[in-house]
Amino acid sequence: MKIYSVQISKTLILIGFSLLLLFCCSGCGEQPNPGDNSEIEEKSLAPVLIPAQLSGSIVFISEQSRRMQVMVQLEDGTRIQITEDSVDHAYPHWSPDGRELIFHSHLSSSSWVISRVNPFNGESSQLTDGSTLDAGPFWSPDGNQIGFDREGDLWLMDRDGNNQEVVFSSSGMDGHADWSPRGDQIALVSDMDGNPEIYIYSLENGQLMRITDHPGGDWWPDWSPDGRQIVFKSDRDGDFDIYRINVDGTGLTQLTENEVEDGEPDWSPDGSQIAFESNRDGNFEIYTMDSDGKNLQRLTDQASHDLMPSWYPK
Numbered sequence: 001m002k003i004y005s006v007q008i009s010k011t012l013i014l015i016g017f018s019l020l021l022l023f024c025c026s027g028c029g030e031q032p033n034p035g036d037n038s039e040i041e042e043k044s045l046a047p048v049l050i051p052a053q054l055s056g057s058i059v060f061i062s063e064q065s066r067r068m069q070v071m072v073q074l075e076d077g078t079r080i081q082i083t084e085d086s087v088d089h090a091y092p093h094w095s096p097d098g099r100e101l102i103f104h105s106h107l108s109s110s111s112w113v114i115s116r117v118n119p120f121n122g123e124s125s126q127l128t129d130g131s132t133l134d135a136g137p138f139w140s141p142d143g144n145q146i147g148f149d150r151e152g153d154l155w156l157m158d159r160d161g162n163n164q165e166v167v168f169s170s171s172g173m174d175g176h177a178d179w180s181p182r183g184d185q186i187a188l189v190s191d192m193d194g195n196p197e198i199y200i201y202s203l204e205n206g207q208l209m210r211i212t213d214h215p216g217g218d219w220w221p222d223w224s225p226d227g228r229q230i231v232f233k234s235d236r237d238g239d240f241d242i243y244r245i246n247v248d249g250t251g252l253t254q255l256t257e258n259e260v261e262d263g264e265p266d267w268s269p270d271g272s273q274i275a276f277e278s279n280r281d282g283n284f285e286i287y288t289m290d291s292d293g294k295n296l297q298r299l300t301d302q303a304s305h306d307l308m309p310s311w312y313p314k
Helices: 011-023
Strands: 042-044 058-064 067-073 079-081 088-094 101-108 111-117 123-126 134-139 145-150 153-158 165-168 174-179 185-190 197-202 208-210 218-223 229-234 241-246 262-267 273-278 285-290 306-311
Touching (some): 058 079, 058 088, 088 306, 101 134, 111 134, 111 145, 134 174, 145 174, 165 185, 174 218, 197 218, 218 262, 241 262, 273 306
Parallel strands (some): 067 088
Antiparallel strands (some): 042 123, 058 067, 058 306, 088 101, 145 153, 174 185, 185 197, 197 208, 229 241
């Protein structure tokens, strides 16, 4: 695979911005047009023996042989490894129809790519060409588009990687976003005002509304299924905890409170639970709690780190 040179404007900041989230636990040529899909790889992996019924399962990133791999854990605790290679992966998310996964992969310090995988038949597609730092992919609610971070700006593309275009850019670092259930808004993180805060961006009229305001950093927004609330992680108390807030910026509620690192929250499809990562028992594992912060349950128990959970959508 070719490795292309990249421009430095936001690049060095982006590396630290993204590696903070991924690792808080633990040749040159002519540069192609980032929107040109001509060099995207189509390939097949060995099919994974994964059941058709995945309700209640969670996909996440698991440290395997010192590499961060995509893993699915079924409701009965069975673990199924989706990727097995020599690169690190991050931000796995099921498509809304539950048939495919997207995630990003670190090919090198200057080449991160977005990939789409069908774990049922082994088919995979590299959606971005590796000439830039592309990270944090997320689906539109209809599954027709994928949003992602590209070197500090927010981009959109079709599910096949075509029609790549920037949708939001500011003077700061923008990204780590999530699409609203209605499809008309995107919650994103930006440090345009000095520190990472959560904003809601309207795809219909371009209006931007800031919903958090604190000297600490707020990250990883995730919409509730009914579109009324957002959960996120914040270090406003000195360590990362999980918070919930209404989409108009009212009703801030702290859901976890301790001296460890809790992060990367994700709502269950019915809105009754929130999955998240935590190192409260030593290394990072996946936990769930009710949407009010009660009924804490530990889902994974491994010697290595498990991170970035995302529920199966059905």
